[in-house]
Amino acid sequence: MADEVILTQEGFDKLEAERDQLVSVRRKEVSERLKEAISYGDLSENAEYDAAKNEQAELEERIAKLEQMIRNARVISDEEVSGDVVNVGLTVKVKDQDTGDVEEYTIVGSTEADPFAEPAKISSDSEVGRSLLGKKVGDKVEVSVPDGLLHYVVEDIVR
Structure with missing residues (x-):
C-alpha cells in the first residue's frame, strides 16, 4: 500500500x-x-x-x-482534533526562550507545507512540527535544527 x-x-x-x-x-x-x-x-x-x-x-x-x-x-477532521494538544490542523503559538520571539505555526500534512503563508504552515513531519505534536499550553519543547537547538514554550493552541 x-x-x-x-x-x-x-x-x-x-x-x-x-x-x-x-x-x-x-x-x-x-x-x-x-x-x-x-x-x-x-x-x-x-x-x-x-x-x-x-x-x-x-x-x-x-x-x-x-x-x-x-x-x-x-x-x-475537527472531531478528531481536540484543541488542548497540538495536532495537525491546529495553529500553535510558541515563544522562543532564547530570543523572546513569538512564532505562529499551523501544523499540516507534508503536502500542504508552506513556510511563507501567514501563519507559516509547517509539516507534521518536519523537526519543529514533529516536536510540537502532542504538546499542551505551557509545555517546553527543545527542537534540533541545522542551526542548533530551539527552545520553545507553547503559549497557545488555536483551531
Whole structure:
C-alpha cells in the first residue's frame, strides 16, 4: 500500500480542485496544442510537436500523482482534533526562550507545507512540527535544527 497522505480538509479540497482543473481544462489545452503541432507535418523535425508531447507527459504524470494522493489521503477532521494538544490542523503559538520571539505555526500534512503563508504552515513531519505534536499550553519543547537547538514554550493552541 502506498504511503498515507495526511491532509486538512482545506488541503484535500485544494488537491481535488487542482486535479479537476488539470483534467477538465489543461488536458484540452494540451490536446489542442498537440493537434496543431501535428498539422504542421513532418513530426521528425517538429519542435512544437516534441514540446507538446513533453507537456502532455508532464501533465499526465501530475494528474496521476494527484489522484494517488487523493486515494491515499487521510483527512484530519475537527472531531478528531481536540484543541488542548497540538495536532495537525491546529495553529500553535510558541515563544522562543532564547530570543523572546513569538512564532505562529499551523501544523499540516507534508503536502500542504508552506513556510511563507501567514501563519507559516509547517509539516507534521518536519523537526519543529514533529516536536510540537502532542504538546499542551505551557509545555517546553527543545527542537534540533541545522542551526542548533530551539527552545520553545507553547503559549497557545488555536483551531
